[in-house]
Amino acid sequence: MRKFVIILLIALFGFLVACSDKESQEPVEEEPVEEQTEEPTEQEEAEETDPEKDEPEFIYPLTGLPAEEEPTNRAIGVMVNNHNKARPQTGLVKADMVYEFLAEGPISRFLAIYQSEIPDVVGPVRSAREYYYETADAHEAIYVYHGAANFIEKDLRAGVVDNINGAYYDNDQFLFKRESFRQAPHNSYVMLPNVYEVASRNNIETEKKHEAWDFLSDEELVDGKAAKEVKIRYFDNLKVSYVYDPSTERYTRYSDGIKSTDLNTEEAVEVSNILVYETEHEIIDNVGRRFIDRESGGDGYLIQKGKIKKIKWKNVDGLMKPFIDGEVAKLAPGKTWINVIPKSPGLDKGVTYE
Structure with missing residues (x-):
């Protein structure tokens, strides 16, 4: 009996000890596992802060606007009529750059340079x-x-320049056509995309990587005097004006007070840059044809983003380029029109702005 009591007491003591240990054990909280993140590399950090990261890989060389791929088509320069019987013109709104020179008498003509856009006509x-x-x-x-x-x-x-003369393709309906709604010599139109095919037939190169002009970045500001409207007088009966739209940062062109638009689409001529150069003009025959000095350089204006600034122009590899403080002036991305005017009336009397 005594032995049984001792065994029972030992068992009871063991049970009480086990319960006491179980109650004294507190739950152990697991430490949260921190997610491992990789530190950015120096190259990635540089790309995040690089202002050129969002710049397009390719641009059109005459407009500075983005291109989906590297432009390789050769530019085409077209002599476009500006007689009042030739207005409104067709396809002129699509030109990357347009030069307005006097032809004969009080009449100007355009050299329209196409590369980023090649209109049908x-x-x-x-x-x-x-x-x-x-x-x-x-x-x-x-x-x-x-x-x-x-x-x-x-x-x-x-062969002074690679060229195509419409007189040899007059009204062939592939390269040139005569329109019945206008009278000659104001009715000849070129089917511009077909220029490349005809040029190839004549062993004229149709692909070229053109050197890009200098363009402003989005961060760069322009200085100068306010110019909401600019008026250019070649003669009393030949006047050009440009009116600024701050919402688009472009100027709409007017010829003799009438808005310059496309004959077919009625799209207005809108430009991001206007260049005005004064230079010597000399009448060389009884028809009124002129010699125009493109070599000597001189004074001019650069108009962009609602501002006008006095500049110098210089001939650089045959091109009349704008200079500010001895450096080539940058253009705003977009289309550019260059108005070349005689020294009389010149900039002082021939150009006004407000």
């Missing part, structure tokens, strides 16, 4: 002049015109 197309084809050549463009004086045609046939 451009015109009316008119005859050649030396300072137009010299400018086209400086752009390394294919020069397209319709007819020329014998002494000019002689140089063009000799």
Whole structure:
């Protein structure tokens, strides 16, 4: 009996000890596992702060606007008629750059340079002049015109610039056509995309990597005087004006007070840059043809983003380029029009702005 009591007591003591240990044990909280994150590399940090990260890989060389792929099509320079019987023109709104020179008398013509956009039809197309084809050549463009004086045609046939004369394709309906709603010589139109095919047939190069002009970045500001409207007077009966729209940062062009629009689409001519250069003009024959000095440089204006600034222009490899403080001035991305005016009336009397 005594032995049984001892065994029972030992068992009871063991049970009480086990319960006491169980109650004294507190739950152990697990430490949270921290997620491992990789530190950015120096290259990744540089890319995040690099202002050029969002810049397009490719741009059009004459407009500075983004291109989906590297532009390799050669520029085309077209002689576009600006007689009042030739307005409104077709396809002029699509040109990357347009030069407005005086032709004869109080009449100007355009050299329209196309590269980023090649419209189906451009015109009316008119005859050649030396300072137009010299400018086209400086752009390394294919020069397209319709007819020329014998002494000019002689140089063009000799290959002074790669060219296509509409007189040899007059109304062939593939390259040139005559429109019935206008009378000659204001009714010749070129089917611009077909220029490349005809050029190839004539062993004229149709691909070229053109050197890009200098363009402003989004962060760069322009200085100068306010210029909401700019008026340019060639003659009393030949005036050009540009009106600024701050919402688009572009200027709408007017010719003799009438908005410049496309004949077919009625789209207005809107430009991001206006250049005005004054230079010597000299009448060289009884028809009123001119010599225009493109070499000597001189004074000018650069108008962009609602501001106008006095500049100098210099001939750089055949191109009349703007300079500020000895450096090539940057253009705002977009289309550019260059108005070349005689020294009389010149900038002081021929250009006004407000």
